[in-house]
Amino acid sequence: MEQDDFALACPVPLPGDETVKLAHGGGGRASERLLDTIFRPAFDGPELARRHDGARLNLTGPIAFTTDSYVVRPLVFPGGDIGTLAVNGTVNDLAMCGAEPAHISAGFILEEGLDTALLGRIVTSMRNAADAAGVRIVTGDLKVVDRGKGDGVFINTAGVGTIVAPDPVEPASVALGDAVILSGDIGRHGIAVMAARERLGFESAIESDCAPLAEPVLALLDAAVAVHCLRDLTRGGLASGLVEIAETAGLAIETEERAIPVRADVAAACEILGLDPFHVACEGRFAALVAPADAERALAVLRRFAVCAESAIIGTVAAGPAGRVSCRGPIGGIRIIDMLSGEQLPRIC
Amino acid sequence: MKYREEYRDPAAARRFADEIARIVTRPWAIMEVCGGQTHAIVRYGIDQLLPPEVTLIHGPGCPVCVTPVDYIDKAIEIAATPGTILTSFGDMLRVPGTDTDLLAAKANGADVRVVYSPLDALEIARAHPDREVVFFAVGFETTAPANAMAAYRAKREGVANFSLLVSHVLVPPAMRAILDSPSNRVQGFLAAGHVCTIMGFEEYLPIAARYRVPIVVTGFEPLDILEGVWMCVSQLEQGRAEVENQYARSVKRAGNRPAQEVMREVFRVVRRRWRGIGEIEESGLALADDYHAFDAEHRFGPVGASGEDEGECISGLILCGDKKPPDCPAFGTRCTPEHPLGVTMVSSEGACAAYYRYRGAEVPAAAE
Numbered sequence: 001m002e003q004d005d006f007a008l009a010c011p012v013p014l015p016g017d018e019t020v021k022l023a024h025g026g027g028g029r030a031s032e033r034l035l036d037t038i039f040r041p042a043f044d045g046p047e048l049a050r051r052h053d054g055a056r057l058n059l060t061g062p063i064a065f066t067t068d069s070y071v072v073r074p075l076v077f078p079g080g081d082i083g084t085l086a087v088n089g090t091v092n093d094l095a096m097c098g099a100e101p102a103h104i105s106a107g108f109i110l111e112e113g114l115d116t117a118l119l120g121r122i123v124t125s126m127r128n129a130a131d132a133a134g135v136r137i138v139t140g141d142l143k144v145v146d147r148g149k150g151d152g153v154f155i156n157t158a159g160v161g162t163i164v165a166p167d168p169v170e171p172a173s174v175a176l177g178d179a180v181i182l183s184g185d186i187g188r189h190g191i192a193v194m195a196a197r198e199r200l201g202f203e204s205a206i207e208s209d210c211a212p213l214a215e216p217v218l219a220l221l222d223a224a225v226a227v228h229c230l231r232d233l234t235r236g237g238l239a240s241g242l243v244e245i246a247e248t249a250g251l252a253i254e255t256e257e258r259a260i261p262v263r264a265d266v267a268a269a270c271e272i273l274g275l276d277p278f279h280v281a282c283e284g285r286f287a288a289l290v291a292p293a294d295a296e297r298a299l300a301v302l303r304r305f306a307v308c309a310e311s312a313i314i315g316t317v318a319a320g321p322a323g324r325v326s327c328r329g330p331i332g333g334i335r336i337i338d339m340l341s342g343e344q345l346p347r348i349c
Numbered sequence: 350m351k352y353r354e355e356y357r358d359p360a361a362a363r364r365f366a367d368e369i370a371r372i373v374t375r376p377w378a379i380m381e382v383c384g385g386q387t388h389a390i391v392r393y394g395i396d397q398l399l400p401p402e403v404t405l406i407h408g409p410g411c412p413v414c415v416t417p418v419d420y421i422d423k424a425i426e427i428a429a430t431p432g433t434i435l436t437s438f439g440d441m442l443r444v445p446g447t448d449t450d451l452l453a454a455k456a457n458g459a460d461v462r463v464v465y466s467p468l469d470a471l472e473i474a475r476a477h478p479d480r481e482v483v484f485f486a487v488g489f490e491t492t493a494p495a496n497a498m499a500a501y502r503a504k505r506e507g508v509a510n511f512s513l514l515v516s517h518v519l520v521p522p523a524m525r526a527i528l529d530s531p532s533n534r535v536q537g538f539l540a541a542g543h544v545c546t547i548m549g550f551e552e553y554l555p556i557a558a559r560y561r562v563p564i565v566v567t568g569f570e571p572l573d574i575l576e577g578v579w580m581c582v583s584q585l586e587q588g589r590a591e592v593e594n595q596y597a598r599s600v601k602r603a604g605n606r607p608a609q610e611v612m613r614e615v616f617r618v619v620r621r622r623w624r625g626i627g628e629i630e631e632s633g634l635a636l637a638d639d640y641h642a643f644d645a646e647h648r649f650g651p652v653g654a655s656g657e658d659e660g661e662c663i664s665g666l667i668l669c670g671d672k673k674p675p676d677c678p679a680f681g682t683r684c685t686p687e688h689p690l691g692v693t694m695v696s697s698e699g700a701c702a703a704y705y706r707y708r709g710a711e712v713p714a715a716a717e
Contacts, residue, residue, distance in 0.1 A: 198465060273465075324709065331362035331571045333394010335707035341686035342443060342452075 020114040025144030038120050039140065042127040043106075047138035055138035057103055060162055064099035066090060067158040075122065075152050077196040079189075079207030082153055083125030085283060088212050089234065090159040091133040095214040096230040096286065098165025098221060101133060105158045107141040111150030122153060133212035135159070165221050171248035173228040178317040179295035180253060181288040183216065183302060184209065184310045185261035186238050190280035190344075191269045204265035211284030216305040225298045226291035233285045239278040240339045241287050242325045252320030255327045255337070259314040278327075279340050289317060356570030362398060365575035369582055370400040377585050378404045378534045379578060380527070380670050382520060383541035384411030384698030385569050391703040393571045395578075403582060406534065406670035409523050410541055412488040413440045413696035414668060415623040420516045421446035423652045424485050427514065427645060428459035434477060436470035437485040438492075439463045444695050447655070467492075467499035467513075474503070474511035483645045486513040490544045493517050493634060494608035497615035500636065500643050514645040514652075515635055518621055520544050521552050522632035528560045532671055537581040539567040539574065542596035547612075549604025553592045561590040568596040615640055622654075624692060625665030662691030667700050674704040681705060 017037070023030040040048060047055040070086045080088075087104065094101040106126065110119065130137050167173060188209040195202055213232060220227055229249075231241040238260070246253045262270075262277045270277050284307055290298045295313055302308035315327075325337040381387060387407045390396055396405050409415055425446050428435035435451070442451040442461065455461040460480075464470045467484050474482035486496040496513065503511040520541060527535055540553060545566045553564045563584035567577030577595045584591060594600055612634070621633025636644045646652055659665065661679055666672040674680050674693070684690040686702055693699035 200465065329393045330357040331359045331393055331395070331398065333392075333397045335392055335394060336709035338706060338709065 017116055020110045020112060020116060020119065020144055022112050022144050022146065025110065025142060031142065034116070035142070038116065038123050039142070042123045043137045043140065045136050045138065047136070055103065055105075057138065057160070059102065059160060062163045064094050064097035064161050064163050065158070066093040066097070067156070068093060070155040070157070071151060072193060073151055074193075074196050075118065077208055078192045078205055080210040080283075081122055081125050082155060083122035084129045084210050086155040086157050087126050087129035087133065087135070087137075088210050088283060090157040091129075091135055092213045092232040092284075092286070094159050094161040095212075095217040096169070096232050097161075097163060098169035098217070098227065098230065099161035099163045100218060101135045101159055101161040101214050103138045103160050104130065104135050105139045106137050107156040108143070109150055109154040109156075110142070110144045111152050112144055112147040114152050119153065129212065133214055164218065165227065169227055169230055171229050171245045174245060174249035174251060174289050174317055175228060175291070176251060176317055176319060177292050178228055178289045179292050179298075179313050180242070180255065180315040180317065181290060181295065181298055181302070182238065182260060182312055182314045183213070183286045183288065183308045184284070185263050185266070186233065186282050186285055187262060187266045187270065187277040187280035189283040190237065191266050193281075194273070195269065200269075202265065202269060204268075206263075206265055206269065209282050209284040211307045213284060213286055213307065216302050216308045217286070219301050219304070220288065220290075220298055223297065223301045225294045225301065227288060227298075228291065229289040231287050233282045233287060235281050236339055237277070237279045237281055238287065239276070239325070239337045242337065243323055243339050245287070245289065246317075246325050247323035249317070250322040252318045252322070252324040252326070253315055254318045255315030255325065257327050257329045259312050261310045261312060275344055278337055279344055292316070356568075356572040357393070358572065361572055362575055365572065365579050366398040366400075369403060369575070369579050372579075372586055373400055373402045373582055374586060376402045376404065377536050377582055378406055379537045379539060379581050380406040380408045380535040381539040381567070381574070382408040382410040382524065383544070383569075384414070384696070384700070385543070386539060386541065386567065386574060387411075387700050388698055388703050389569050389571065389574060391707045395571055395574050398575070399578065403578060405578070407667065407673070407700040408527070408670055409623065409626060409668040410489065410520065410544075411668075411693070411696050411698040411700070412492070412518065413444055414664065414692040414699050415518055415626065416441070416444070416487050416516050416692075417622045417624045417652075418446055419653045419655055420487070420514065421450070423646075423649070424483075424514055425449060425451060425454045425459075427483050427649050428454045428461050429457075430481075430649065432479075433481040433483060434460045434462060434473060435483050435485065436462045436464045436473060438465075438487070440696055440698075441485055441487060444692055445689065467496045468502070471499045471503055471508060471511055474508050478510055480510060481648065482511050483649070484511070484513050486515045486517060489518055489520055489541070490547045490612075491541075493612050493616065494547060494605070497611045500615045500640050501611055503643055504640060512643050512645040512648050513636065515616075516621070517616065517634035518623060519618070519632050519634065521556060522629050523623070523626075524556055525560075526626070526629045526632070527669055528556070528562065530669065532669075535562070535670060537563040537585055538565070539577045539581060540564050542566055542568040542573070542600060545594075545596065545600045545604065547605050547608050549602050550592050550594060550600065551602060557590050557592050563590050564592045566592070566594045566596050566600050568599065623668075625659065625668045627665075659691055664691035664693040664699075664701070667693050674701040677701070681709070
């Protein structure tokens with residue numbers, strides 16, 4: 001596990017710096033010390049080395065530009081931590097625009113009392129995730145809030161990348177008959193985090209699927225697959241992703257439940273908790289809507305990547321009420337797939 | 350994990366559906382009691398496989414739906430009391446009280462925590478000896494043993510800051526109330542498999558005999574439900590009215606004796622009000638006298654009896670099986686999961702929510 005390599009970011013802490021204090025966000029010497037011991041060694045690069053207010057970048061357009069905030073609890077969960085999540089989430093948002101992710105910013109809001117060793121681990125995870133995805137963290141910010149006013153660490157990111165897709169990759173490009181491809185099994189991230197947060201103690205260790213998706217997406221574009229729309233299936237899961245696309249495209253989507261991979265342990269956890277895997281978050285899965293003639297070729301391209309090895313065609317774009325996503329179940333009945341109405345709440349029995 | 354494939358096999362489902370169609374000679378109305386079964390029927394489209402003669406009526410077995418509004422109000426009041434932690438199963442948080450719900454109370458600063466087991470609530474009480482920790486104990490015979498165990502342990506270990514707000518209900522009295530209703534249409538029952546896992550099925554024998562209705566203890570997977578319907582239709586067609594057990598892999602005739610013992614130790618049978626239905630004699634559980642000290646009503650004052658004004662919501666008729674969700678003019682228009690007019694649209698096991706979630710707002714047109 002790369003995340004366990006603390007050496008890079010965790011030199012012996014200075015006395016008194018075992019936990020984050022308000023002074024660390026004050027912009028004075030204490031801030032500098034925290035930056036020097038934890039952040040600069042990890043995010044080392046020419047842009048940060050200039051120690052300027054912002055990064056100077058050379059990019060050629062068109063550009064995709066995205067932002068996201070990360071507030072996950074617990075900060076460390078099976079398969080990753082808030083740092084891996086922040087980098088991969090930003091990388092994936094850029095990839096879903098048909099762009100090659102290039103540069104990321106990271107703003108940290110730390111809660112007074114946070115263990116600096118944990119912060120070091122998170123920052124190291126970000127560096128490792130950035131290296132794995134081929135992006136650089138080029139600018140950042142650090143604030144500290146009073147104890148009780150935060151949840152350990154909040155991270156806000158922005159990301160930019162050059163769009164490489166020849167045509168707009170967006171819901172409006174979706175056409176009747178498009179194949180809906182799912183890049184792998186769903187629900188692992190949501191169940192892993194919920195199990196860790198609630199200490200559910202499942203026998204099977206379910207790890208988050210958190211992973212960068214730019215490589216397989218760029219490979220699809222490289223192979224000239226007619227990619228009409230991409231959507232990473234984060235909060236709200238597959239259901240929200242497909243319903244949003246269908247609503248914006250003004251079309252319906254029909255899916256086959258049997259084609260949708262769900263790992264047996266994830267399915268079992270969902271049964272116990274009364275959750276629908278369709279609604280459970282992923283952090284390393286996406287839906288690709290591609291021209292039907294290119295669907296099989298797209299599958300072959302995706303399956304070359306470990307993160308997409310279980311890619312499957314799970315449905316098609318159909319005529320019908322705008323935003324209607326339906327699913328044919330295992331015994332043939334058809335049900336509507338809708339977004340969650342509110343928070344996902346475990347049921348009584 | 351084999352059950353997902355074994356009990357969801359399309360060919361086997363088709364065979365059951367064909368067999369039901371082969372033996373049915375006239376219309377029959379069968380009620381599935383449990384909300385979990387309603388959920389599975391609508392999710393898997395089991396009703397779509399049945400011949401037109403067989404109508405499934407959705408019963409009152411959704412614990413969230415039948416909990417009276419006064420208990421929700423009391424839970425919100427307790428949650429808002431300084432120094433308390435209110436713990437609950439997740440389902441209950443969205444259920445509307447008279448003015449608000451527990452989620453809103455939480456947003457306003459009340460310490461409301463979702464737990465997965467009442468024993469977790471007891472653990473919270475141990476960890477916070479300076480706070481009053483209340484568990485909102487609702488549900489049927491399925492959740493009662495674990496809730497009873499929490500009270501039992503609290504008493505034995507002297508966890509003085511733990512109490513339960515109890516609104517437990519029992520299935521057999523509700524079945525009798527439905528059968529006694531002048532508007533009753535139910536001719537056979539699929540009894541709730543998980544309730545019977547705890548209680549066994551001996552208490553259903555007198556109901557089957559007295560009302561001449563077949564009762565089939567049924568599981569929750571698609572093939573369970575189809576087999577339950579087939580067994581029930583077989584009885585109806587043959588003029589039998591027996592208690593049969595489709596869910597034998599989980600249900601024994603006598604049920605789970607240790608679970609029943611802890612229930613008997615901690616609870617007593619009482620008259621209960623059911624939201625949308627009304628008062629039913631001996632239809633619920635309250636804490637026994639020996640556990641009075643662990644009764645949240647003893648510590649925080651009794652639950653009110655204001656009754657409820659459900660407005661245009663027809664959830665009472667839905668819970669008794671007199672109407673189906675699409676029969677309601679507000680369904681999918683003025684009443685949605687985001688803006689529920691009543692509890693059957695709130696709970697994930699409520700019939701209205703199941704129809705809305707799996708069939709969409711277009712149901713009224715598509716249903717016929």
